[in-house]
Amino acid sequence: MDTQPHPSSAHQPRLLIINPNTSASVTDLLCRHAQPSCKEQGWQIEAVTARLGAPYISCEASYAIAAHAALDAWAAALAAQPSAPQAVLLACFGDPGLLALRESSPVPVTGLAEAAFMEAARGGRFAVVTGGARWAPMLQRLAQQLGFGEALAGIHTVAPSGAELAADPVAARALLARACQQAVDQGGVQSVVLGGAGLAGLAALLQDQVSVPVIDSVQAGLRVLLSGQAPAPGGRTEPGFAPAWQGLSWELRALGERG
Numbered sequence: 001m002d003t004q005p006h007p008s009s010a011h012q013p014r015l016l017i018i019n020p021n022t023s024a025s026v027t028d029l030l031c032r033h034a035q036p037s038c039k040e041q042g043w044q045i046e047a048v049t050a051r052l053g054a055p056y057i058s059c060e061a062s063y064a065i066a067a068h069a070a071l072d073a074w075a076a077a078l079a080a081q082p083s084a085p086q087a088v089l090l091a092c093f094g095d096p097g098l099l100a101l102r103e104s105s106p107v108p109v110t111g112l113a114e115a116a117f118m119e120a121a122r123g124g125r126f127a128v129v130t131g132g133a134r135w136a137p138m139l140q141r142l143a144q145q146l147g148f149g150e151a152l153a154g155i156h157t158v159a160p161s162g163a164e165l166a167a168d169p170v171a172a173r174a175l176l177a178r179a180c181q182q183a184v185d186q187g188g189v190q191s192v193v194l195g196g197a198g199l200a201g202l203a204a205l206l207q208d209q210v211s212v213p214v215i216d217s218v219q220a221g222l223r224v225l226l227s228g229q230a231p232a233p234g235g236r237t238e239p240g241f242a243p244a245w246q247g248l249s250w251e252l253r254a255l256g257e258r259g
Contacts, residue, residue: 012043012044013043013085013087014045014087015038015046015085015086015222015225016077017030017031017046017047017048017091018048018088018089018101019050019092019197020066020067020070020073021053021066021092022049024049026049026091026166026198027091029166029201030218031045032200033201034089034222037219037223038222043086043226046077048074048076048077049073050066050070050072051069051076053065053066053068053069055163056161057096058162058163060134063094066096066097067096069096070092070096070097070101071104071252072249072252074101075239075249076249078251079251084105084106085107086107087107087108087109088105088107088108088110088225089110089111089112089221090112091111091112092111093112093130093162093195093196093197093217094111094135094138095114098111098114103234104234104240104241105236105239106236106237108225108231108232110225110231111221112196112197113139113143113217114146115221115223116193116221117143117152118224118229119224120215125152125153125188125190126153126192127154127156127180127186127189127193128156128195129183129195130199131158131159131160131162132157132160132162139195140152153186154183154186154189156180158175158179162197163198165196165199166198173202173206176194176199177206177210180209180210181209184210184211184212190212191212191215192213192214193214194206195217197218200217200218200219201216201218203216203219204216240255240256241255241256
């Protein structure tokens with residue numbers, strides 16, 4: 001686990017960014033892109049990287065493990081601080097463990113996909129462009145689960161994974177711009193969500209090549225949380241889970257004991 005506090009006044013509200021994959025470079029990218037918005041609105045960033053699972057979430061199995069990793073990272077971040085943060089961003093486009101995190105949290109929690117879907121749906125029907133073909137059915141299922149199935153016009157994946165796209169940003173920009181405009185050309189969409197923690201910052205660079213707004217999922221997550229638009233937390237007065245755990249990290253077991 002890599003926890004990254006950013007210096008600030010003790011009076012500033014704290015945003016915890018949870019990266020549910022094990023790539024610290026993705027956590028660094030998220031912090032860089034979150035810092036301007038958070039600084040402008042007086043928020044302190046803390047970030048935590050998963051300490052188990054995959055370096056990039058790209059299939060059902062890695063997604064399932066990432067939900068555990070997200071809960072473990074949440075528990076470890078809480079154990080490292082004297083108090084809970086004021087908001088939590090689950091920084092994977094796919095939101096593994098989102099509902100469990102929200103249920104266990106006394107503060108607002110959203111994920112990159114949920115936040116981007118919320119923002120896009122306000123303007124009408126939307127498409128999603130992301131890396132990795134296996135994400136298509138997973139994101140379709142998530143959209144249905146979160147209540148955005150009717151607003152989602154389609155999911156368009158490019159062959160490289162998000163990690164591969166991030167490794168070659170020049171080629172990624174051309175490939176993603178074509179995919180975004182192809183999604184628009186199929187008709188019936190008012191915006192395109194560019195999904196992926198590793199694609200943070202690319203939406204703005206593609207915008208002049210796409211004829212509808214391109215939504216950056218990381219920025220959407222920040223806007224939802226920092227403006228107070230996130231769904232209500234689970235109703236707890238302090239973090240915790242209902243059951244007592246067995247065979248897990250001591251931090252997760254400690255939260256389970258608060259049930």
